[in-house]
Each structure stands twice: as structure tokens, then as C-alpha cells.
Amino acid sequence: MLVVGSGIAGLTAALHASQDFSVSLLTKGELAETNTWYAQGGIAGAVGEADSSELHLADTLVVGQGLCDERVVRAVVTEAAAALDALQGFGVRFDLADSGGVALAREGGHTLPRVLHSGDKTGAAIQQALTSALIDRGRIPVFEHRFLVDVLTGPDGRCVGALVLVRRPER
Known part of the structure; x- marks a missing residue:
């Protein structure tokens, strides 16, 4: 299962889904670089x-x-x-x-x-706790600086993959 996004919704989905499924997480920036962080x-x-x-x-x-x-x-x-x-x-x-x-x-x-x-800093507290929980879980690969371009579907309409743009972080 691929979860896209590392804010409150994405991290929560990944943490819950990883109890029953193999999960990877894709995020367009750094793991903790989300709008959730800035919610006061x-x-x-x-x-x-x-x-x-x-x-x-x-x-x-x-x-x-x-x-x-x-x-x-x-x-x-x-x-x-x-x-x-x-x-x-x-x-x-x-x-x-x-x-x-x-x-x-x-x-x-x-x-x-x-x-x-x-x-x-409620958002920052939530982001920190969920990020720590995800890292502590240890079995959820995180792909940072990846931008979802398209969801790939088969003839039956089911998701079979994702087209992802790898973005290099600015230094």
C-alpha cells in the first residue's frame, strides 16, 4: 500500500494501515515538512x-x-x-x-x-508525535522528495502503481 503525504492524514493512515498491510509512504518534501506542522x-x-x-x-x-x-x-x-x-x-x-x-x-x-x-503549537506537537511513531514502527519505508504525478490503473480501474517525480532537495 502506498500512502501519499506525511501530514496528520498521511501519517495516521500509514500507522493504522501498517498494522495489517505492507505500507510505504511518499512525501513531496522532508518527512516533517507539512502544513500540519504550522497549524497553531x-x-x-x-x-x-x-x-x-x-x-x-x-x-x-x-x-x-x-x-x-x-x-x-x-x-x-x-x-x-x-x-x-x-x-x-x-x-x-x-x-x-x-x-x-x-x-x-x-x-x-x-x-x-x-x-x-x-x-x-498543536500542529507541531501532532506532527512530531506521529513522525516519531512512524519511525519507531520501523517497517514503513519513507520516500522523501517524491511528487505523485499519476496513479496508474489496470483495465479494471484498480490501482497498480504510481508515476512519481523525484525532486532533488535544494541545497
């Missing part, structure tokens, strides 16, 4: 006692002002708590409240506190 804000999930995925869904749809695909939003908010648990399992350390649980902030269009942070 928090990450939202209905993990507070008074919160629910239905409340999170409602808040998101209100703020989306009719532009959201409700099926997609429902899928994301329903899986958010499990995704946050998985990130913590991979070593992401979110800020803690005085109680010892994760600190939850109320931001943007959220009616309840549901935003988790890792200082003011």
Missing part, C-alpha cells in the same frame, strides 16, 4: 462530560451557514473522540486541566468547551 490552533472533539457529537454537529452546521455537507460533518464529529484518543496513543500531549484531564477551550462557533491544544 487547537483540535475539536466532543470529549467533555456535557458534550456530545450531536451538539458538535449542530454547532458546526450553524457556523457553516449551509455550506457544509452534513454527512461529512457527522462522520468527522462522530469519530473525533476516537481520533483524539488515537493521537494521544501515538504520543500527542495535549494541555492538561487542573483536574488532570485534557484542558478544553471554548472557541469560535462552539457552544461548549471542546478544543484541545498543545501549547500554541
Whole structure:
């Protein structure tokens, strides 16, 4: 299996898929050179006692002002708590409240506190933890400075390979 991209989505996909499949990872730059790294804000999930995925869904749809695909939003908010648990399992350390649980902030269009942070560099914390987990796993080859040009398919439409441009890093 080939995973393209080394941000939060690519690394998470590679880590999960590598439990059952042989996985390689392709990234257009350095392994940790991603947009995830630069994300400073928090990450939202209905993990507070008074919160629910239905409340999170409602808040998101209100703020989306009719532009959201409700099926997609429902899928994301329903899986958010499990995704946050998985990130913590991979070593992401979110800020803690005085109680010892994760600190939850109320931001943007959220009616309840549901935003988790890792200082003011949440993206960098996620990128570092997932990159470390991938390296520690030790069985996922990483191909840096490779740009996916095309997905090659057979007569039945199934993926059979990839056309990749090798980019030499600037020095």
C-alpha cells in the first residue's frame, strides 16, 4: 500500500494501515515538512462530560451557514473522540486541566468547551508525535522528495502503481 503525504492524514493512515498491510509512504518534501506542522490552533472533539457529537454537529452546521455537507460533518464529529484518543496513543500531549484531564477551550462557533491544544503549537506537537511513531514502527519505508504525478490503473480501474517525480532537495 502506498500512502501519499506525511501530514496528520498521511501519517495516521500509514500507522493504522501498517498494522495489517505492507505500507510505504511518499512525501513531496522532508518527512516533517507539512502544513500540519504550522497549524497553531487547537483540535475539536466532543470529549467533555456535557458534550456530545450531536451538539458538535449542530454547532458546526450553524457556523457553516449551509455550506457544509452534513454527512461529512457527522462522520468527522462522530469519530473525533476516537481520533483524539488515537493521537494521544501515538504520543500527542495535549494541555492538561487542573483536574488532570485534557484542558478544553471554548472557541469560535462552539457552544461548549471542546478544543484541545498543545501549547500554541498543536500542529507541531501532532506532527512530531506521529513522525516519531512512524519511525519507531520501523517497517514503513519513507520516500522523501517524491511528487505523485499519476496513479496508474489496470483495465479494471484498480490501482497498480504510481508515476512519481523525484525532486532533488535544494541545497
